[in-house]
Amino acid sequence: MKTGLAHQHLLGIRGLSAKEITHILDTAESFREISEREIKKVPALRGRTIINLFFEPSTRTRTSFEIAGKRLSADVINVSSSSSSVSKGETLLDTARNLEAMAPDLIVIRHPSAGTPHQLARICRASIVNAGDGAHEHPTQALLDALTIRQHKSRIEGLRVAILGDILHSRVARSNAHLLTTLGANVAVAGPGTLAPPEFAALVQRGGGELRVEQRIEDALTGADVVMVLRIQRERQDAAFFPSLREYAVHYGLNLKRLSLAAPDAIVMHPGPMNRGIEIASDVADGARSLILDQVSNGIAVRMAVLYLLAGGTGTAATPPSSSSTAQSVPEDDTLKNARGYERVHGS
């Protein structure tokens, strides 16, 4: 029998083993079929409550989490910063405590400051899912990217992946760097010198695939099997990270000519939303190698898998968990500890 994750929360990819990542991806694989049914709903999380707590504008990620929860029959509530008490001066932790008092099973949080999911995890009983925290991590994005790569390349190990753009401020780049190298891919990142610090190469643990920082995006692209393009934030221009969007498009944008440096069967990905004509040319974004819409579809399957596993899912994906399986969300070692404690008390 498959078990849930040996973690109560999903705060980041860093710290997950290759086995755990693969388990989430395999589970997502089995969930994908549900979205192709006429009746796109299974009762796996019936009676569970999920709060989507979004402190940053997001259409795609929030909608994706909402649909994922609903297709598993959970009750999903969306709270965004403009409609919560945060704008009235309540602190994040007070907001979290109040939501916690309503006994949700899962809280999905998106926040502009790094580390907020970790702070929440320290005070909440609910499982916390990081849906993007500042420039830190965006684990479900990396998981859906990996699922998409696996579908088209049938493996991740040994692949050459180029990640292009604003590496410094990108949680997507960080989560992907951890995930892809953990699964044995070789990752090259590149962008303007102000946005692609050489020290980024030290980000990941040794032992997996290689992570390197290239000064020219052409060097990262050459021979790549997978090309990921990151969104460029217009406010970075005001903060003097680059002189103009025009110059960025000319020197760092992915166009067909640059893409020809990659492997002939290279695939192109973008986490969205895209700035067409800036970081990615429309003929690339809409071209045959682009998997941008597959990423969106896979996002739902991956988030279903994450919600399901954290809420204590067992058995096959389509089978609702039995009531006895709720303790599965407790980390394995704690379960063992409790079991030993039980023996000590009752065995003497």
Added chain:
Amino acid sequence: MRLLIVNGYVVDPTQGINGGRDVLIEDGSVASLLARGEARPEGAEVFDATGLVVAPGFIDLHVHLREPGQEYKETIASGAAAAVAGGWTSVCAMPNTDPVNDNPAVTSFIIEQSQAVGLANVFPVGAITKGSKGTELAEMGEMKRAGIVAVTDDGRPVPSPGMMRRALEYARGFDLTVMDHCEDKSLASGGVMHEGEWSLRLGLRGVPALAEESDAMRDCALAELTGARLHLAHVSTRGAIDAVRRAKERGLEITCEVAPHHFTLTDEAVEGFDTNFKMNPPLRSPEHLEAILEALRDGTIDAIATDHAPHHADEKALEFDHAPSGITGLETAVGLALDRLVHQGVIGLERLVELCSVNPARIFRLAERGTLRAGAHGDVTILDPNLQWTFDAAHSKSKSRNTPFDNWTMRGAAVATIVAGRVVFRREKKETAGENLTTA
């Protein structure tokens, strides 16, 4: 009034004393040191210091007492209580209160409040510029007359080299040490932790070491140009330390201090996003900590100062980006110094006393302090270098609890604090339920 500290082991580098002496304090001043076997005067209150180290009173060059203006974080009374509980007989209060200590009225207020409290000596440090805004000089002469011992715009470093030059020249005329918090704000660029591997990994904006180093180099050059006395607050980087070392080699009167958290912790501690690991300057990477230990050993660092910076729990409960910088430190500094420096063999007891007492007195020109010579103020710090104890923040004397050292076990502590011949703090065995007080 006479106090006789008997059977202790006196460490006083100013007299080259390292051995068994009794210390007699009369009417608030040191009267004499008696060798073993010398006749003890009668009628004095006796403090038995058997097995303990007796040192000239420890002086903390860098504390934030928050009064006036932010009494919900700390008051002069609570800060002074925390000081003596940590072994500090004197503390130097930074001027970033509300209002800023940039005029003699605020200076006098701080002195009067601290005298009413009657625990630690509180020496106010005045602002360099009005409101610490970096544009107009504050009234250093008037503040000196009211009792300041140095000037600084701590926390808001003087941004322009031209202004800093004027400040150094002007302070020189009043024989005031200028203390600077070195941070080039443009290089720091809003960072919230040390820039390096960990800031990249955690996605937090980094402050490069160079933000401190370039300002330290600037200050050293300006001190050379003006001939003024310069003290660099809480140095945390190899480059700043190197700048001080070079300046000293050229014979300049430049000194620096280090905070205990910078010789104890590294930036990796930020991993859990606990805001009690957020301070300015930030926790640095291991190569900087190595440079600090080297400089403590070779004498480049002159003083250990806490940068005690109390903040309310509600403020520290914010996102890491938004929480204020700073941690409390008065009650943990001596324990950390004994545990991490003396017991690890980085420095000896004599050097510890120089760092915490002799040199601080010299840096701010505090007359008749930092020594147990006859005639000096009767300020004494008594240490048990081997006491194994656990810091329990819930029992802190400070009003705030923002410390990364809660529940830390240390070997070595200040066990009594004597100010002007009066025992103002004495550690009771089992003084708190949570503490494990055993002499190893």
